[in-house]
Amino acid sequence: MAVTRLALTDFRSYGQALLACEPGLIVLTGENGAGKTNILEAVSLLTPGRGLRGAALSEMARSDGPGGFAVAARLAGDVEIGTGTLASAPERRQVRINGAAASANALSEWLAVLWLTPAMDRLFVEGAGGRRRFLDRLVLALEPGHAAHAARYEAAMRARNRLLAEERDSGRRADPAWLASLEAAMAEHGAAVAEARARTVTALDERIARQPEGPFARAALAIEGGEAMAEAALREALAAGRARDAVAGRTLTGPHRADLAVIHRAKGQPAARASTGEQKALLLGIVLAHADLVAERVGRRPVLLLDEVAAHLDPLRRAALFDRLAAGGGQVWMTGTEPALFEAAPAGAQHLTVAAGAVVPVAHPSRS
Numbered sequence: 036m037a038v039t040r041l042a043l044t045d046f047r048s049y050g051q052a053l054l055a056c057e058p059g060l061i062v063l064t065g066e067n068g069a070g071k072t073n074i075l076e077a078v079s080l081l082t083p084g085r086g087l088r089g090a091a092l093s094e095m096a097r098s099d100g101p102g103g104f105a106v107a108a109r110l111a112g113d114v115e116i117g118t119g120t121l122a123s124a125p126e127r128r129q130v131r132i133n134g135a136a137a138s139a140n141a142l143s144e145w146l147a148v149l150w151l152t153p154a155m156d157r158l159f160v161e162g163a164g165g166r167r168r169f170l171d172r173l174v175l176a177l178e179p180g181h182a183a184h185a186a187r188y189e190a191a192m193r194a195r196n197r198l199l200a201e202e203r204d205s206g207r208r209a210d211p212a213w214l215a216s217l218e219a220a221m222a223e224h225g226a227a228v229a230e231a232r233a234r235t236v237t238a239l240d241e242r243i244a245r246q247p248e249g250p251f252a253r254a255a256l257a258i259e260g261g262e263a264m265a266e267a268a269l270r271e272a273l274a275a276g277r278a279r280d281a282v283a284g285r286t287l288t289g290p291h292r293a294d295l296a297v298i299h300r301a302k303g304q305p306a307a308r309a310s311t312g313e314q315k316a317l318l319l320g321i322v323l324a325h326a327d328l329v330a331e332r333v334g335r336r337p338v339l340l341l342d343e344v345a346a347h348l349d350p351l352r353r354a355a356l357f358d359r360l361a362a363g364g365g366q367v368w369m370t371g372t373e374p375a376l377f378e379a380a381p382a383g384a385q386h387l388t389v390a391a392g393a394v395v396p397v398a399h400p401s402r403s
């Protein structure tokens with residue numbers, strides 16, 4: 036899996052930008068605010084969801100542009116995918132695959148993208164939502180249908196919550212058949228979501244356990260909470276929980292309550308208690324092991340976006356990362372302010388400089 040060409044139109048700081056991309060390591064350097072993360076965000080939008088900043092679509096259109104933006108990519112194998120908005124509907128995401136309109140969830144059939152950003156440094160210490168989104172992205176790379184199940188589950192849950200709130204506020208009984216059909220949809224898609232997450236976590240945990248202890252601390256993974264239930268049990272639990280959920284104003288049972296528990300394997304301690312550096316190494320270890328797992332199972336390595344990761348690694352771990360990236364293959368986008376950080380990057384890496392809304396190739400820093 037690789038992006039071979041990336042075209043941005045009125046996206047963030049870019050008016051027009053066109054990038055011919057190599058299939059291996061792509062290094063983007065430039066000063067603070069130059070637009071490096073914007074490029075990674077553009078690539079992250081070629082998958083379902085809101086991209087690596089989790090931002091609103093209207094924020095992504097260039098602020099002094101005409102409104103609306105486009106991110107278009109050619110993938111290895113000459114598939115064309117693209118996404119963006121129109122000025123007339125700045126919050127409505129448009130997706131095209133090979134020239135035809137498509138749903139955002141359909142993008143996962145073509146490309147899997149995983150990312151690590153500075154904001155994710157707090158993934159283990161903040162709320163479960165971020166870890167769930169991270170987990171779902173790991174799952175999506177292995178099971179492209181996951182996004183559709185998750186979206187249908189959420190849509191049915193929102194409709195049920197609304198119905199229960201109306202019943203509570205008006206005192207008029209909601210149509211029980213309508214509630215039951217929403218709960219049936221939640222149970223069907225919720226069970227599929229929980230099962231797919233469990234498969235991914237089990238496979239990834241086993242894979243990490245088999246690896247020798249190395250420069251990136253090994254994690255043990257498990258799913259906590261959310262009471263993973265089979266379809267029938269989830270349907271019954273939802274039906275039994277109507278009154279309680281109406282009072283709470285939200286659904287209190289189901290896979291939307293699950294959390295990804297991460298343990299520092301060697302220390303047997305929750306990741307949240309590990310040092311900042313250890314937490315980064317744990318995350319990186321998970322993402323690298325996952326890329327190997329996907330390559331083995333799906334036959335294609337996901338695209339990795341590593342935003343400002345190199346700067347936070349000591350020289351030993353940085354060299355180890357470059358070694359692993361070179362050994363694994365696959366397309367990896369990395370950013371940093373200093374070209375010197377990438378002196379030990381594998382031969383064949385593509386080095387680009389980002390400045391003033393443009394992206395230009397540069398000679399490898401060690402050779403310039």
Ligand SMILES: Nc1ncnc2c1ncn2[C@@H]1O[C@H](COP(=O)(O)OP(=O)(O)OP(=O)(O)O)[C@@H](O)[C@H]1O
Nearest residue numbers: 047048067068069070071072073094095096097098
């Ligand atoms: N919608 C927008 N329209 C125009 N410019 C924008 C928009 N959104 C963000 N920017 C600009 O993009 C720049 C940030 O780019 P980006 O985050 O990619 O920088 P960076 O090179 O990754 O920097 P750093 O090294 O500090 O992380 C800022 O100057 C910001 O003002």
